[in-house]
Amino acid sequence: MKRFLSIFTAMALLVGFTACEEGTTNVPNDQTPSVELKADKLTIVADGQDAVTFQVLVNGTDRTAECQIINLEDNSILEGTTFTATEAGNYRFKAAFGATTSEYVTIAATKSGGDEPDTDPEVVLTADKSEIKADNADAVTFTVTVEGVDRTAESTITVVNYDTELEGATFVTDVAGEFSFVAEWDGYKSDEVTITATAVETPVEKSLRLAVDVKSIKADGQEKATFTVTYGEEDVTAKSEIYVENTNEVLEDATFTTTEAGAYTFRARYNGITSPFVSVDAYNPELVGKYEVGTIYDDGTVKGLIFAIKADNHGDTYCYIVSLDEEDLQWSTKYEWCNCIYQRGDYNTYDPFDYYGMNINDYPAFKWCMDHGDGWFMPSSTEVNWLWETLTNGERDFKAASVNEFNKLLKENGGEPFVETYYWTSNETSEDLVEVIAFMNDSVVCLDPKKDNVYTARAAYRFKLE
Numbered sequence: 001m002k003r004f005l006s007i008f009t010a011m012a013l014l015v016g017f018t019a020c021e022e023g024t025t026n027v028p029n030d031q032t033p034s035v036e037l038k039a040d041k042l043t044i045v046a047d048g049q050d051a052v053t054f055q056v057l058v059n060g061t062d063r064t065a066e067c068q069i070i071n072l073e074d075n076s077i078l079e080g081t082t083f084t085a086t087e088a089g090n091y092r093f094k095a096a097f098g099a100t101t102s103e104y105v106t107i108a109a110t111k112s113g114g115d116e117p118d119t120d121p122e123v124v125l126t127a128d129k130s131e132i133k134a135d136n137a138d139a140v141t142f143t144v145t146v147e148g149v150d151r152t153a154e155s156t157i158t159v160v161n162y163d164t165e166l167e168g169a170t171f172v173t174d175v176a177g178e179f180s181f182v183a184e185w186d187g188y189k190s191d192e193v194t195i196t197a198t199a200v201e202t203p204v205e206k207s208l209r210l211a212v213d214v215k216s217i218k219a220d221g222q223e224k225a226t227f228t229v230t231y232g233e234e235d236v237t238a239k240s241e242i243y244v245e246n247t248n249e250v251l252e253d254a255t256f257t258t259t260e261a262g263a264y265t266f267r268a269r270y271n272g273i274t275s276p277f278v279s280v281d282a283y284n285p286e287l288v289g290k291y292e293v294g295t296i297y298d299d300g301t302v303k304g305l306i307f308a309i310k311a312d313n314h315g316d317t318y319c320y321i322v323s324l325d326e327e328d329l330q331w332s333t334k335y336e337w338c339n340c341i342y343q344r345g346d347y348n349t350y351d352p353f354d355y356y357g358m359n360i361n362d363y364p365a366f367k368w369c370m371d372h373g374d375g376w377f378m379p380s381s382t383e384v385n386w387l388w389e390t391l392t393n394g395e396r397d398f399k400a401a402s403v404n405e406f407n408k409l410l411k412e413n414g415g416e417p418f419v420e421t422y423y424w425t426s427n428e429t430s431e432d433l434v435e436v437i438a439f440m441n442d443s444v445v446c447l448d449p450k451k452d453n454v455y456t457a458r459a460a461y462r463f464k465l466e
Contacts (some may be wrong), residue, residue, distance in 0.1 A: 033058050037069065037095040037102040042121050042146065042186065044085065044110040051082040056095040056102070068096045072104060085109040092147075097256035106147035125157065125183035134197040136174040143169070144183040144190065155185040157325040160192060173197050206232035210242065210268040211394055216293055216309065219282040221259040227251070229268040229275065240270040245277060258282045262311040278394045279386070284465075285307050285315050291465060294392055294406070296413050297321050302373070302461055305410065308386040309465070315411050316464055322379070322387055322414030323372055323459035329364040330425055331451040335432040338363075340381065345460055348426035350378035365424050369459035379460035381425035381435040387458075388437055391418060397441050422455040 038058045044050040070411040072092040074441045085091060095102040105458040107119060132138040144155040160180035173179070176199035183190040194234045206321040209230050217223040229240040242251045245265040256264070261283045268275040281293070291297070297306050297319070304321030311317045332338075338358065340348035349366055352358045361369045369378040379387070393402040398420045407417035422436040428451070429435060436449050449455065 011309045032062070033097060035067070035095055035097045035102040036102050037093060037105050037149075039093075039105050039107060042106065044083075046088045046111055048084050048086045049083045052107050054078070054081045054083070054095070054105075056189050058097050063097060063276065066097065068323075070094050070096060070101075103148045104147055106240065116277045120188055121186075122153075122192040123155075123183055123185050123188045125181060125193050127181075127193055127195060130194070131196045131198060132172070133200050134174050134176040135200045136172050139170045139172045140195050141170050142166075142181065142193075144185060146185050146188075151185050155183050157181055157183050171195065176200075183395045202262065208236075208268060208270055208273045208275040210266060210278050212266070212278050212280060214280070215394065216281040217257070218285040219258055219261040220285045221257055224255045224257045225280045227254045227256070227266065227268070227278075227287060229254075229270060230268055231273075236270050240268045242266060242268045251257065256280060256311045261317055276396070278439070279389060281309050281311075283311060290461060291319050292386065294409075296409065302375070303413075304461060304464075305406070306414070307390045308383070310386070318462050318464050320383060320386065320460060322409055323369075323376070323461075324413060326367050326416050326418075326456050326458045327365075328454050329368055329424075330454055331365050331434050331449075332363045334362055334451060335451060337431045338428055340426050340428045340434075343382040343427075345379040345383050345426045346375075346377040346462065348380055365457040366426075367386050368457055372461075375463075376459045376461050378424060378426040378457060381427040381437060383460060384423055384425045384437040384458075388439060391439070398439055399441070418454065421447065424455050424457045 034057075038055045038057065040053045040055075044051075044052050054064070054069050055062060056067045056069070058067070064081055070076070070093065071078060071083070072094060078093070083091070083093070084459075088109050091107045091109060092104045093107065094104045108121060126145070128141045128143075128144050132140050141369060142152070143150060144152045144157065152169050157169060158164065158181065159166060159171070160182055161177075166181075171179070171181070176197050179195050179197060180192045181195065181216075183191050211228045211230070213226045213228075217225050227237070227242050228235065229237045229242065237254050242254055243249060243266065244256070245267050246249070249264075256266070258264070260408065263281050265277045265279045267277050280447060291306060293306050293309060295306050297304055302321070304323050306319060307322050308320040309317060312322065336358075338352040339356065340352065342348055345412050346389050349369065352363075353360050353366075360370070369376055388396065391403055392398070392400040392407055395402070403418065410417055418439060420439055422438050425435045425437060427435040430448050434449060434451055436455055
């Protein structure tokens with residue numbers, strides 16, 4: 001290790017280390033270059049043989065050969081790019097490129113035999129802010145320096161709370177609280193840094209909902225269905241307009257009666273917002289008591305849960321039942337158009353095989369439904385929607401109290417309960433896609449599922465009421 005200054009060195013220091021030729025800098029005169037001194041290691045053995053090798057980057061480009069490396073302990077210029085020591089201690093170095101110098105780098109030389117140097121390199125973890133919002137967007141960015149040199153890319157930063165390493169040098173969270181961080185570089189650790197994540201108030205999303213106290217009434221002009229409109233938690237029935245979607249007739253007092261059998265759908269309007277629809281079935285009073293939605297139908301040959309009683313455009317009334325069991329199956333094993341576009345599941349189930357000659361074995365869900373016996377079919381998306389409305393009592397939420405009641409009824413009659421999942425319908429939208437109904441919170445028809453996916457099927461049956 002040199003401990004003297006040559007005449008050349010002294011002159012170089014007097015002119016600000018201008019030994020790098022100006023013609024080789026390739027840096028505009030009005031721009032100060034960025035000079036970084038890098039070392040392949042920061043600890044060596046003070047045996048005169050173990051060496052550290054330096055590299056100088058100017059604006060990110062290796063310019064080592066054009067620069068000077070200065071030992072700040074004696075202000076000597078390093079000959080070459082390596083340094084060895086025979087005395088233990090800390091040695092600081094800078095690089096000079098023209099009139100610009102780098103941050104210093106500290107090299108720790110240990111005594112021969114592996115003794116530790118007098119002091120460890122100082123690892124410092126800093127953050128660009130001490131507080132962030134717990135919104136999974138506001139981020140804190142960390143920097144790790146070792147003896148003043150940025151070593152972020154070479155370090156690991158650990159979230160002490162979770163004992164997990166950050167991916168990169170930024171941190172976001174949606175959990176409010178204090179988080180501690182520590183950096184580690186080459187086995188050396190920094191002090192902990194604490195970041196506070198403050199809770200963010202999440203605005204309550206309000207939705208307009210229309211509810212009805214009964215799903216079916218006698219078409220006797222007296223029995224009525226009463227509606228309630230809520231916006232968020234607020235009852236806005238008196239401020240809303242409730243209308244019959246079939247005719248656009250507005251209800252006068254949030255109640256509905258009729259003498260004409262049929263299926264009626266209703267919506268509410270409030271402050272320019274329209275609610276999802278709810279349905280009410282009105283049917284012949286003579287049929288009430290004999291066939292009730294939400295009861296088990298069993299004539300000795302057909303058994304199932306009555307989920308709808310609907311009148312068609314011809315004035316005929318039909319009872320719809322769904323099987324007590326269900327099965328997870330593929331809609332089909334191949335992609336081909338089946339012409340299943342009707343809102344009647346029996347059409348969609350029988351037409352492809354009766355009139356188009358398709359192989360039933362290529363359609364596992366259809367086959368399973370038909371294997372229940374003559375007249376059983378895979379219900380259409382309209383019919384499965386009726387089932388979803390009945391199952392949840394119009395709430396369209398699988399957590400509705402009525403779901404448990406229906407599942408209890410199914411179990412008592414040897415059936416399988418409904419589950420929170422996707423249910424197949426017989427309606428297709430393309431050669432490879434079909435409609436499913438999600439028995440989930442506020443669900444709607446889903447058009448994405450492919451035919452060879454595995455979802456849940458329930459068989460359906462309908463018969464005319466006389």
